[in-house]
Amino acid sequence: MIGKPSPHIEGSYRFSIAPMMDCTDRHFRVLMRQITRRSLLYTEMVVANALHHTVSRKKILDFDPVEHPLALQIGGDDPKLLAEATRLAESWGYDEVNLNIGCPSPRVQSGNFGACLMANPDQVARCIEAMREASTLPITIKHRIGIDNLDSKEFLKAFIDQVAKAGAKRFIVHARKAILEGLNPKQNRTIPPLEYEKVAYIKEELPNLIIELNGGLNTPQDCLEALTIFDGVMVGRAAYSHPLRWQAIDELIYGDNPRSICASSIINRLIPYAEKHLNQGGKIWDIGRHLLNLVEGVPGAKAWRKQLTLQAQKSNAEIKVLENAAQALKEAGL
Numbered sequence: 328m329i330g331k332p333s334p335h336i337e338g339s340y341r342f343s344i345a346p347m348m349d350c351t352d353r354h355f356r357v358l359m360r361q362i363t364r365r366s367l368l369y370t371e372m373v374v375a376n377a378l379h380h381t382v383s384r385k386k387i388l389d390f391d392p393v394e395h396p397l398a399l400q401i402g403g404d405d406p407k408l409l410a411e412a413t414r415l416a417e418s419w420g421y422d423e424v425n426l427n428i429g430c431p432s433p434r435v436q437s438g439n440f441g442a443c444l445m446a447n448p449d450q451v452a453r454c455i456e457a458m459r460e461a462s463t464l465p466i467t468i469k470h471r472i473g474i475d476n477l478d479s480k481e482f483l484k485a486f487i488d489q490v491a492k493a494g495a496k497r498f499i500v501h502a503r504k505a506i507l508e509g510l511n512p513k514q515n516r517t518i519p520p521l522e523y524e525k526v527a528y529i530k531e532e533l534p535n536l537i538i539e540l541n542g543g544l545n546t547p548q549d550c551l552e553a554l555t556i557f558d559g560v561m562v563g564r565a566a567y568s569h570p571l572r573w574q575a576i577d578e579l580i581y582g583d584n585p586r587s588i589c590a591s592s593i594i595n596r597l598i599p600y601a602e603k604h605l606n607q608g609g610k611i612w613d614i615g616r617h618l619l620n621l622v623e624g625v626p627g628a629k630a631w632r633k634q635l636t637l638q639a640q641k642s643n644a645e646i647k648v649l650e651n652a653a654q655a656l657k658e659a660g661l
């Protein structure tokens with residue numbers, strides 16, 4: 328699908344939903360669009376090398392126009408392949424391209440990209456330059472505050488300075504360092520402490536750069552506080568686990584008029600999208616699995632999730648499963 332770039336990309340990065348493998352697929356993004364129309368959404372990381380070799384680019388890159396503004400996140404260390412992926416992103420209609428220099432997984436390290444590239448700012452700069460030259464899309468970067476012993480604020484500043492000179496438009500900084508030996512990716516999202524002050528130092532030292540804070544932001548209030556210092560905030564796990572927590576974000580962050588949103592109306596609004604997905608050979612569970620967190624902390628939530636899971640996982644599950652799930656919530660006033 329060739330989408331149309333959104334006219335609303337400007338400033339959308341003030342609030343974004345983080346790229347998360349196995350979570351932020353197109354179905355979750357369409358769900359989040361029922362909750363926030365304005366924030367910037369990201370794909371899961373797409374490996375440039377895999378994109379080069381695959382025969383199913385459509386499957387990896389297609390998205391629904393409702394997802395705009397949307398960034399494609401790419402992983403890789405080869406400027407040529409990253410340039411090719413960036414050209415594809417442009418022709419597919421993405422609004423921008425983000426380079427992942429934050430992922431600490433061993434698989435990614437063995438491919439010599441992700442967080443380990445922070446140790447090689449020259450290579451990161453070459454990648455950014457190649458991506459910038461390949462298209463007119465903004466090129467952004469997501470990285471950690473450091474890796475292993477390369478964790479001083481001076482190191483971070485020099486890294487960002489060099490990558491900015493190569494043409495990166497915005498910096499999304501996960502405010503934890505990555506420990507590449509001995510911690511798995513999940514531990515690398517909890518064990519290294521959050522050091523917001525290091526990211527604040529960067530914003531103070533390099534005030535003209537657009538610096539976004541990521542890591543441990545759990546509530547809209549956390550985000551509003553962070554926005555007094557930073558140019559944008561990115562939320563990952565708290566968005567996936569508690570989607571409705573963010574229902575006032577367009578009003579709070581972008582000054583939109585208040586809208587009332589409830590779980591049943593969200594599911595009902597997804598039905599035409601789900602029908603289309605079914606007609607194209609997709610499964611109800613592809614969408615249903617992301618809906619489970621719409622209901623939490625109310626009596627009957629567990630039973631509702633169990634019922635949806637049981638019904639939606641059936642291989643012949645029909646649209647009725649979602650209609651029933653929405654109806655049950657409506658009857659409960661949700």
Ligand SMILES: Cc1cc2nc3c(=O)[nH]c(=O)nc-3n(C[C@H](O)[C@H](O)[C@H](O)COP(=O)(O)O)c2cc1C
Pocket residue numbers: 345346347348349350371372400427429430469501516541542543544561562563564565
């Ligand atoms: C399940 C999962 C998958 C993730 N996948 C990616 C990814 O593909 N690319 C990336 O840059 N970060 C990835 N991350 C990291 C998040 O984007 C984010 O930086 C991290 O979770 C910290 O933000 P949070 O505290 O708001 O969750 C992932 C995180 C989780 C929990």
